[in-house]
Amino acid sequence: MTRWISFAAVVAVLMLGSAPAVAQDHPTYNGGVGQLLLDNCASCHRPNQVAPMSLLSYGDARPWARAIKAKVASREMPPWFADPRFGTFENDTSLSDDEIATIVAWVDAGAPEGDGLAPEPPVFSEAGWSHPEGLEPDYVIEFPIAWHIDADGETPNFNLYTPLPFDDVMQVSATQVRPGNYAATHHITTGLVNLPVGVKLGRGAAWAGGPMVDYVPVEDPDADPEEVAAAEEAEREQQQDEDARDGRNDADAEERARARSGFGPYIPGVGAELVKPGQKREIRGDLFDYIIWNLHYQATGKPETARPAIGAWLASDDAENFERTMFLREYTSENEQLVAPPPLTPEERRAAAASRQVGQGLNPLLAPIPPNDANWTVTGIGAFQNDAFIQSLFLHMHVRGKDVTYVLTRPDGTEEILLRVPNYSFDWQFEYDLTEPVFAPAGSTVKAIARYDNSRTNRLNPAPHKEVYWSEQSWDDMFLANVSYTLKDGEPASED
Known part of the structure; x- marks a missing residue:
């Protein structure tokens, strides 16, 4: 939240003053600058996303031209933090020196629209999903309640659980956790779990001293004590075996970790997570019964609500390499x-x-x-x-x-x-x-x-x-x- 408040303050100053005269030999929005903004900014700068304003058209971008120049010239936007001397990365969002110079020259010329047709914005999901091809998910799991966040104060990190709504193996090409409220969401992680024997979902405190809500693990009064004791002993033996391996990445541990990983996280900067061609990712509904939602919210100065959701895009092939x-x-x-x-x-x-x-x-x-x-x-x-x-x-x-x-x-x-x-x-x-x-x-x-x-x-x-x-x-x-x-x-x- 602080990032966008400070950004808006900078913009308010930078937008003051008159624009210089337009020179015909300078870049124009329709002549290339617009495509640069769409290719490098629109994934965040569009409705229902984390950025504070849309940059999908000339009309969107023109009022923010001087702010765009300031952020681009300083390399604050688009955000990218890897040292270019080490490694190359396919999700590198940084602009080249020539691209930065083009945007700076466009703003210095008065941010002209130019002749010709405006570039077409990418196709995006109407529901706010971030698949790069604009596809809606094949499968959506929405959290069953909206969470209310107070205007101030701190909310602890907490877990809630919901049933996994399928019991087979889902092979996916992409997954995404959509927060439902970007400003108030610090992070969300998801995993797949089974509840211990003797525990069921019910109503309880979201955290120690927290509000009473559904979707909390509680003791099952009808559980068989002998079954509970046997399950606890089996868990201890498994943990002793894992401890004996001293953290080695053995095949069994990898399999368990991969199966538990669920649908991924939402953290700032993360959208849809795509599986690379030739690789395989499975959601193991045959092994697990519940989704654990690890939720962390932050106050924004006003009351907020958030209802996260999970999206999954199904895979069309049967790759073998995880x-x-x-x-x-x-x-x-x-x-x-x-x-x-x-x-x-x-x-x-x-x-x-x-x-x-x-x-x-x-x-x-x-x-x-x-x-x-x-x-x-x-x-x-x-x-x-x-x-x-x-x-x-x-x-x-x-x-x-x-x-x-x-x-x-x-x-x-x-x-x-x-x-x-x-x-x-x-x-x-x-x-x-x-x-x-x-x-x-x-x-x-x-x-x-x-x-x-x-x-x-x-x-x-x-x-x-x-x-x-x-x-x-x-x-x-x-x-x-x-x-x-x-x-x-x-x-x-x-x-x-």
């Missing part, structure tokens, strides 16, 4: 040594799981960020057990996030910087999709080296004098790093 996700295990640096947090006890694990999506690698026992530290470092590390192709990279931090570098180290010791984000933005959290997959031989490791600024020099820091702990609440911080990849041979090699 895109897999590796969550990187987090370490802090002490005396130039990497230090892992202690393992969670079963009780701590259940408490942590209650506040986040199943399958995410958020450890509340990670050492806190010290007060007034401008360069606190957390390193995430993952290892490939099989030959793989790295497809994309993602890191989620909060407002103290400063920068991140992804480094691939191959078994022969050679290193490659896959991605560097020198100025991380909490407002725009991209998954960086590599233009060409990067080969990682079995035995390779990948590191995400992230720095946090908990000092007064960070203008977004709400409390530089305090230690910062790890949770999904916005006043804390997060380190959630993952790598999406495919296996070279489609299936993992067996492990002894």
Whole structure:
């Protein structure tokens, strides 16, 4: 919200004054500038989207011309944060120097419309979906209630659950979580889960001390105590097995994580998530009965409502190779040594799981960020057990996030910087999709080296004098790093 308020303030100043005379040899809207705006801005700058104004026509764009020039010339818009020296990315939204010069020259000439036909805007979903071809979803799951957000105050991060409305395997080409209210939505994540034996959906507190709502897991008074005890013992044995693997990305763990991942997230900058050609993504209704909605809202200064929805576009082919996700295990640096947090006890694990999506690698026992530290470092590390192709990279931090570098180290010791984000933005959290997959031989490791600024020099820091702990609440911080990849041979090699 702050981003758009400050943007509007800049616009109010920039729009003052008279436009210079139009020169015929300058760019015009119909002569190319309009197409640039449609190609690079319209996905957000259109009705029912996150941007504050539409830029679908000359009439839309002309009043904002000087503001457009200021934001484009400073490279604030379109938003993109990857260092161009490392890697190329197919979802790179940045403009070239020539494109920026064209827009600047157009505004300096008075933002003329020009002769000829106006460029046709892209076809967009009437319901606000963001598929790049303007397609409506084949399948929509709408949250059953509208959530009310107070005008001020803080709403904790919380989970609600709804039944998954199908019991077979859905193969998809794209999915999207549409927030229903962009201004008031901090984030939404979704996952697929089964409720423990002895638990059912009912009415309860949305969070401790929160409002009473439906779609909350509650104790089932009719459950068989012996069945409950047997299920708890089986869960303990499975967790002990996972702990013994010490975070290795084994095939079973990958399968469970992939199946639980659900329909994806909504975070700023994320629209429809497309499956790449030749790859496969399944929604496993045959394995899971419920969707977990991890919801986090923020006050905007006025009462708001939000009713999120999930959209799924069905796949027309039957690809065999899954895109897999590796969550990187987090370490802090002490005396130039990497230090892992202690393992969670079963009780701590259940408490942590209650506040986040199943399958995410958020450890509340990670050492806190010290007060007034401008360069606190957390390193995430993952290892490939099989030959793989790295497809994309993602890191989620909060407002103290400063920068991140992804480094691939191959078994022969050679290193490659896959991605560097020198100025991380909490407002725009991209998954960086590599233009060409990067080969990682079995035995390779990948590191995400992230720095946090908990000092007064960070203008977004709400409390530089305090230690910062790890949770999904916005006043804390997060380190959630993952790598999406495919296996070279489609299936993992067996492990002894």
